[in-house]
Amino acid sequence: MNSWENMPMSNEVLTVSQLNRQVGQLLEGHFSRLWVRGEISNFTQAASGHWYFSIKDERASVRAVMFRGRCQAVGFVPKAGEKFEFRATVTLYEPRGDYQLQVESMRRAGRGDLHEAFLALKEKLAREGLFDPARKRPIPAMPATVGVVTSLAAAALRDVLTAMARRAPHVRVIVYPAPVQGLDAAGKLDAALRQAVARAEVDVLLLVRGGGSIEDLWSFNDEALARSIAASPIPVISGVGHETDFTIADFVADLRAPTPTAAAELCCLSHEACARAVRVAFASLAAHQRRLLERASLRLDRAAAMLVSPQQRLGRQALHLQGLSQRLSRAAAQATAAQAVRLDKVRARLAHAQPRPQGLRSELNHRRQALADAARRLLERRRQRLLALAQTLEALGPRSILDRGYAIVRKEDGEIVKNALDLSVGEQIGVELARGSVRANVIRAHGLL
Structure with missing residues (x-):
C-alpha cells in the first residue's frame, strides 16, 4: 500500500504529535537506508557514549546521531572538518519536529575544505618557522597590565575578567574589542592586536574566544592574524575554544591555553602566589640580615677583646723602649770590645811584617849567588845535550x-x-x-x- 493513502483528509484536525508521528512514518517509509556524503561539524561525544553532530556541504546541513553500539564499531573518533560517507536512515525527532539522520556506519571520504585549508596554512607557517619554540617569548610571571583581545559580548571575556578578579585583582586589565566570528572578524582581530602592540601599554596579551564549530573558530585560522601574533613584541597567550579545539593562533602564540579561563590563570601569578613569594622573600631577607648582624657582633667582640687602655699601651711601649735601650748599650759595649780585639790582631800582624834590612840583605846576596849557580848548571846541561844531538844528526846525515x-x-x-x-x-x-x-x-x- 502506498504510504500516501494513510495521509489524513484535508478536513481532519491533527495534533502536533500526530502530525510529527505521521511525517516520521512517511520519511521512514519513503527513504530506506541510504549513503550520505558530507563534512562533520559541531561534533559532540556525550557521556552516554552517543555521538551528536551535523553533516554539511557548501549549501546545507542536517543533524545526525550515532548511538554508542554503532560508535564502538567505527574504531576512531571523527574530527570536525573531516569528510565521511555515512550509512544512515532518515528519522524524525518528534518532540521538536526536526528530522535527522540515524547513522549506522561511516567511512572516510576525504577531509573538508575548511580542514584542508587549515592544514595547508599550518604546513606553510611551520616551514617558515613560525611554530618554532625557540622564537616564542617567555610569559612574564608578574605583569602589571594584561590586554585581552576578544568581543565585548563574548562569554570568554566574562570568564577572563572573573578569573582575573578572583586570582589577581591587583593586575590591570585592558580590553581591545573585536568580533570573534563573522566574515570580517579576522581582519578586526588583527587590527585590535596591532593596536595593542602600537599602544604598548600591556605586558602580555590574551587572544580568547569560547568554543564552537570549525566555522565559528575560523577567524583564528587567518594568515595575517597569525603573522601579527608572531611579530608581536608583546607575549601572546591563545585561549580559543575548548581543550580539544586547535587553531593556527594556538600554534603561533607564545603559549596555548585550553580555555579562556585557563589563559587568565596562565598569564600571571595569583594574588596568593605573589603574597607567598613576598613572604618567602621577606623571610629570606630577615634570615640574611640576622646572619649579617651575628657576624658583625662577632667582629665587635673580637675588636673589643683586642682593645687596650692608653695607660696599658704607654706602659707596654715604655717596657719596649727600655728593652731597646739595654740592647743598644750591650751592642755598643760588644762593638768596642770587638774593635779592641781586632786592633790587637792588626798590631801583631804589623809587628810580624815589619821589615829587617840587615837580615834581608844577607838573604838577598845568598839567593843571588844561588840563582847564578843554577843558571850556570842549566847552561852546561843544555850545551852537553846540544853536542849530543849534533853528533847524532851528523851520524844519521846523508854525508856520513x-x-x-x-x-x-x-x-x-x-x-x-x-x-x-x-x-x-x-x-x-x-x-x-x-x-x-x-x-x-x-x-x-x-x-x-
Whole structure:
C-alpha cells in the first residue's frame, strides 16, 4: 500500500504529535537506508557514549546521531572538518519536529575544505618557522597590565575578567574589542592586536574566544592574524575554544591555553602566589640580615677583646723602649770590645811584617849567588845535550852514509832513483859520491819488483 493513502483528509484536525508521528512514518517509509556524503561539524561525544553532530556541504546541513553500539564499531573518533560517507536512515525527532539522520556506519571520504585549508596554512607557517619554540617569548610571571583581545559580548571575556578578579585583582586589565566570528572578524582581530602592540601599554596579551564549530573558530585560522601574533613584541597567550579545539593562533602564540579561563590563570601569578613569594622573600631577607648582624657582633667582640687602655699601651711601649735601650748599650759595649780585639790582631800582624834590612840583605846576596849557580848548571846541561844531538844528526846525515862508500843516483830532473827498473837503457843519470859526482849512461838495468 502506498504510504500516501494513510495521509489524513484535508478536513481532519491533527495534533502536533500526530502530525510529527505521521511525517516520521512517511520519511521512514519513503527513504530506506541510504549513503550520505558530507563534512562533520559541531561534533559532540556525550557521556552516554552517543555521538551528536551535523553533516554539511557548501549549501546545507542536517543533524545526525550515532548511538554508542554503532560508535564502538567505527574504531576512531571523527574530527570536525573531516569528510565521511555515512550509512544512515532518515528519522524524525518528534518532540521538536526536526528530522535527522540515524547513522549506522561511516567511512572516510576525504577531509573538508575548511580542514584542508587549515592544514595547508599550518604546513606553510611551520616551514617558515613560525611554530618554532625557540622564537616564542617567555610569559612574564608578574605583569602589571594584561590586554585581552576578544568581543565585548563574548562569554570568554566574562570568564577572563572573573578569573582575573578572583586570582589577581591587583593586575590591570585592558580590553581591545573585536568580533570573534563573522566574515570580517579576522581582519578586526588583527587590527585590535596591532593596536595593542602600537599602544604598548600591556605586558602580555590574551587572544580568547569560547568554543564552537570549525566555522565559528575560523577567524583564528587567518594568515595575517597569525603573522601579527608572531611579530608581536608583546607575549601572546591563545585561549580559543575548548581543550580539544586547535587553531593556527594556538600554534603561533607564545603559549596555548585550553580555555579562556585557563589563559587568565596562565598569564600571571595569583594574588596568593605573589603574597607567598613576598613572604618567602621577606623571610629570606630577615634570615640574611640576622646572619649579617651575628657576624658583625662577632667582629665587635673580637675588636673589643683586642682593645687596650692608653695607660696599658704607654706602659707596654715604655717596657719596649727600655728593652731597646739595654740592647743598644750591650751592642755598643760588644762593638768596642770587638774593635779592641781586632786592633790587637792588626798590631801583631804589623809587628810580624815589619821589615829587617840587615837580615834581608844577607838573604838577598845568598839567593843571588844561588840563582847564578843554577843558571850556570842549566847552561852546561843544555850545551852537553846540544853536542849530543849534533853528533847524532851528523851520524844519521846523508854525508856520513856517502863517506861509508854509498852513492846517490838521480835522474836528469833531480829525482832520486830507488829502483833500477825506474831507469831506461840509454838514460843519463847523475851519481853523487862522498867527494865529487859523475854522470853516466844506463847500459843495462835489472832489479826487483
